[in-house]
Structure formats: structure tokens, C-alpha cells
Amino acid sequence: MTWSAPNGWQSYDQSFVDKVTRFSGAQWRGTNVGQVFCVYRGPSDISFPVLLAFKVLTLPPTWGQWSDNLGGYKTCGSSDPKECPFVIRIKGPSEDIYEKAKQLKRTTPIPQRPGF
Numbered sequence: 001m002t003w004s005a006p007n008g009w010q011s012y013d014q015s016f017v018d019k020v021t022r023f024s025g026a027q028w029r030g031t032n033v034g035q036v037f038c039v040y041r042g043p044s045d046i047s048f049p050v051l052l053a054f055k056v057l058t059l060p061p062t063w064g065q066w067s068d069n070l071g072g073y074k075t076c077g078s079s080d081p082k083e084c085p086f087v088i089r090i091k092g093p094s095e096d097i098y099e100k101a102k103q104l105k106r107t108t109p110i111p112q113r114p115g116f
Contacts, residue, residue, distance in 0.1 A: 028075075066084065
């Protein structure tokens with residue numbers, strides 16, 4: 001009763017749809033980063049949609065068929081998923097703070113007049 005797809009897509013709500021037949025749009029929710037949800041439909045228009053959430057935070061979508069910011073969310077009403085592109089927020093390389101402290105300690109100039 002829950003759906004998933006490769007590369008980090010997961011539904012959290014249950015759906016009685018046993019077959020997905022079409023993409024029906026997407027929504028992005030967030031501020032500076034957020035989460036993308038894709039909406040899929042089954043063969044019947046009266047069934048509840050399948051909402052797949054992307055597990056990685058994304059930047060606000062800026063091209064394609066995305067709407068302007070509607071107060072913390074944007075929508076893409078296209079039936080073509082290629083018209084709803086988004087960019088993943090890539091985490092920068094992590095640093096070892098202890099190693100960084102050692103480097104700073106080595107580069108700190110020695111005072112010329114001790115005691116001051």
C-alpha cells in the first residue's frame with residue numbers, strides 16, 4: 001500500500017492504487033532548501049494519488065514549469081516529469097575540526113614581545 005522508486009523516492013501515505021498510469025505534477029516545499037514530491041495517478045481519476053517524496057534536500061526549482069513561490073511551496077502542473085526539473089543540494093566536503101585546529105596552531109605567529 002506504499003510506493004517507492006529507485007534513487008531515493010518513497011511514499012509515506014498509503015494508497016489503494018495498485019497500478020500507476022501517469023505523472024500528474026510535482027510540488028516543492030521549503031525555504032532555501034526543501035523537498036520535492038511527485039504526484040502520480042492510477043487508471044481511475046477518483047482514486048487517491050500516489051505521492052512520492054525525494055529523500056534528499058533540493059534547492060528551489062527555478063526553471064521548467066514550476067510556479068513562483070506560493071508561500072513556502074512551488075507547484076509544477078505539467079504531465080511531463082521532464083518539465084519539473086530540480087537540483088539536489090550537494091553537501092560540501094566535511095572537515096576534521098581537530099586537524100583544522102592543529103593547522104591554525106601551526107600558522108599562528110609567535111609574539112615578538114613575550115608577556116604582552
